[in-house]
Amino acid sequence: MKPLSRFKCYSIILPAISVHLSPPSISLQHPRLYYVGATELRTNPRVSSSNLLDIVNAFTAYCYQRDLPNAMKALDSMQKHRLWADSITYAELIKCCIAHGAVKQGKRVHQHVFSNGYEPKTFLINTLLNMYVKFNLLDEAQILFDQMVERNVVSWTTMIAACSNAELNSKALEMLIMMLRDGVRPNMYTYSSVLRACEGFSILKQLHCCIIKVGLELDVFVRSALIDIYSKWGELQAALNIFDEMVTSDLVVWNSIIGGFAQNSDGDEALNLFIRMKRSGFWADQSTLTSVLRACTSLALLELGRQVHVHVMKFDQDLVLNNALLDMYCKCGSLKDANDIFTRMIVKDVISWSTMIIGFAQNGYSLKALNLFNTMKASGIKPNYITILGVLFACSHAGLVEDAQYYFKSMKVLYSIDPGREHYGCMIDLLGRAGKLEEAMKLIHDMKCEPDAVTWRTLLGACRVHRNMDLAEYAAKKVLSLDPHDAGTYILLSNIYANTQRWADVEKLRKSMRDGGMKKEPGCSWIEVNKQVHAFILGDKSHPQVNAIYQELNQIIWRLKEEGYVPDTNFVLQDLEGEQMETSLAFHSEKLAIVYGLMSLPKGKTIRIRKNLRICGDCHVFSKLLAKLENRSIVIRDPIRYHHFEDGACSCGDYW
DNA sequence: TTAGGGTTAG
Known part of the structure; x- marks a missing residue:
């Protein structure tokens, strides 16, 4: 951990409160009621061409008015008379389907524009592709994409972005290669989408080189995506360099860089950047404030967190922001404030409940945490992997061995959650603290996943408390075989030796640490x-x-x-x-x-x-x-x- | 005329 520079002053961060009550300006688009455009009219002996035009015009009008039920009725009439409207009109209708989550109607439009030998333009198929992506129907999108005779940059980018969002990272990168082989050049949309799919630092570097080569690094979306992915890889200096090179910037880019540092436990730098942002004349939005709260949380800056709270109030009932606020008060040890926020929150999700449960548990209120878990279940919220961790943590820190064993055994049965290393870690910690070292060892052997260095380190900690030298040495060897440069293990083992005055062993360990270039982190x-x-x-x-x-x-x-x-x-x-x-x-x-x-x-x-x-x-x-x-x-x-x-x-x- | 960026719990 980087020690915070001494006497850091944060007093200038927030200006006086200013609440903007005026609504954002809305540009009203006048409905193009009787636009026909490139409508293809076919003759029908039973209907006059003016009536056909009326049918198309009515359909077009309903589409632009976003009147979905009537537009769908008019679509049936179009289908019956073998009529087609302009592509833009269909695009409007598809947007309307997306906005209403109208999957069935969207599929109906899809079927219509491919009916009776009509061949929709690439533009319109792209719109349908996007619709399936927005409906999270990636298989349907893929089938449609495969059927396309002509695919342009938008078609490819839509699919690549869909894969990136679905964390189908390999597929996203494979599609980028296929796109290049197909002779379609990626643009800023493509790069800003595919960057998220980088699973390795070398791939990221290669993509970054391509972006610079084609001159797209200046695009603000590409830049923020670069900042974001470098931050996620922990390459904060690289992220900062990209940020500092920017001539124009917008709020999202500020949020990217502030969020990057906040998420990498460098709250100090996140707050410095926030101060820079304010001085540059930007107003913080929900995303900014959430990251600033996270920075306060990691630095345990309660007083600054309270200042931020005042600004959060203008985004009342923003779930993510409220969750961040809740966590800030929990992590700053102010449970009363946290409980007040939690009680006042109208909408709570599994993160809100888990935050409060973990907050109670970490602050020593295990029974309150377990009671809250019961209330959560009663209110119909399904616990997840992290909630159960909080519950086990609560048991662990109250010495509730039997309760923990019950929750641990029932998590798979009741909530279909497979215990992960962290759950095993909690149980090993609990058994270890209770002096049940043999049971802890047995659990390690029974683990459904491979124990890692953290697992063995947990057992090692218990060995220190209970002065079990033999098991401690065994656990320490396991840790060092998995993580040979772990200074913490050398220190734990050295503490065990120190407690029994085995100073020669202490010195031997310290020599190993010196030789390996490892240093104890100063308190x-x-x-x-x-x-x-x-x-x-x-x-x-x-x-x-x-x-x-x-x-x-x-x-x-x-x-x-x-x-x-x-x-x-x-x-x-x-x-x-x-x-x-x-x-x-x-x-x-x-x-x-x-x-x-x-x-x-x-x-x-x-x-x-x-x-x-x-x-x-x-x-x-x-x-x-x-x-x-x-x-x-x-x-x-x-x-x-x-x-x-x-x-x-x-x-x-x-x-x- | 279709496609792209930032926020919350271990």
């Missing part, structure tokens, strides 16, 4: 005070108030010792002894951040800390006692869960 804690973010790293002394903070921390430790605090040296990771040991513990980053919070925040305000590593047992005891001594709420978010310290106790129930 870092962040706190938001007065719209500024302050970062503290273990032993770091660069903060301007460093002397006062250390002095205050020492005084607090003395006061806590008088109340019975005994530093827990089990968590010292170095070969130190006596007083030195305590000193190493005393300056863990979260302690520095908490003390700074005490010194700077108004009396009574909750101290909220985010940290990059799991909290250690000593800091956990320290925080509980301090919360009581100072009569303050302290919330610490680590990479897995949250600890709410109040009146000498923690919401995790000392089980984490």
Whole structure:
């Protein structure tokens, strides 16, 4: 994790609220009521040609008026008299079918324009192709496409875009090759569609080269697609380069780059880009605000998140945005706000419910999470893969072994969800914490999917808690065989050795780490005070108030010792002894951040800390006692869960 | 005259 630059100021992000109440301008198209165009009239001895013209005109009028029922009746009359209207009229009718989701009527139009030897133009077949794609009837689209005598760039692009959207990535790329072989040149529409289908970095590079060669990199759609796919591949610098080269830009491109950083856990850069966007004169829309909320969520910036909330209100009841807001409050440890949002949401989907369930579970309210899961089921929402993960997580962090086993066994039967590695991981974690290491091992052997490094690392963590050296070494070897450069495993194993004073083994492991170029990630804690973010790293002394903070921390430790605090040296990771040991513990980053919070925040305000590593047992005891001594709420978010310290106790129930 | 870009839960 990249440590956030210290004292980052986010206070200038949002301007005063401005709600635009005027509706967007709508260009009204005058219905072309009596347009006949290239209508093909055929003689019919029983009907005069003026009557035939009336039939076509009536059909045309209904199509342009978007009057689907009457247009379909008129279509029957056209069919009966072997009449055809202009292609554009049919295109209007097909658009109307798409808008109404009228599959049956759309197929009827398809049948009509191919009836009695009539040969529709490529343009019209393309419109039908698009209709099938929009109806998600890809097989029908493919059959029609295969029947086409002439396929132009739009025909190919429609099919390629359909494959990309359906994540039929190989097929999308194969169709691009077929298109080129057919002598049809891809255009900006084609490239902006096919980029999403890149499954490998080398393919992406090749496509990017083609785009530059034919001069299409300037197209704003192609650029945003490039930014998006580079971001998805984690190539954020490449995405930023493409973004910065743009002369004109629009809001969607800003959203692409901001979303790219937000989704790659670089909330800091996402917020910087958002500030740039505001300075460039753009107004944030739902997509922008969703990404900004995600950035706040990843950085645990509650106060900034609250500012964004005010702006979210003008997009009231936007489901995606509300879900993001809900998650922000959950991840910032403010469950009351999250619950208020959740209660007020009129429309909730499986993501809303899952977010709240996971939010309760991660914040230590396992029973509330499980109750909510029951309410969700009762309201008719079907749980998915992630919901069940949240439920198992809730069981895991409350030590509810039997409940978890029930949910784990029933997920396939009740909801047709196959347990994935993550579900197994939750179960292994749960069994491991409960000391059932043999059962955890058995579950690994019974897994329907291959255990990966994370699976074995989970078991390794349990071995550390229960001091099972033999199994720990076995699990560690498994981890390192799957992920030989995993510094975390070396550290976990080294912690196990350190706890039993096997300092020679500790040194051996550390040498392996040094030789392999692996470094332990330094512990870092962040706190938001007065719209500024302050970062503290273990032993770091660069903060301007460093002397006062250390002095205050020492005084607090003395006061806590008088109340019975005994530093827990089990968590010292170095070969130190006596007083030195305590000193190493005393300056863990979260302690520095908490003390700074005490010194700077108004009396009574909750101290909220985010940290990059799991909290250690000593800091956990320290925080509980301090919360009581100072009569303050302290919330610490680590990479897995949250600890709410109040009146000498923690919401995790000392089980984490 | 048909085809293309950005947002939410682990």
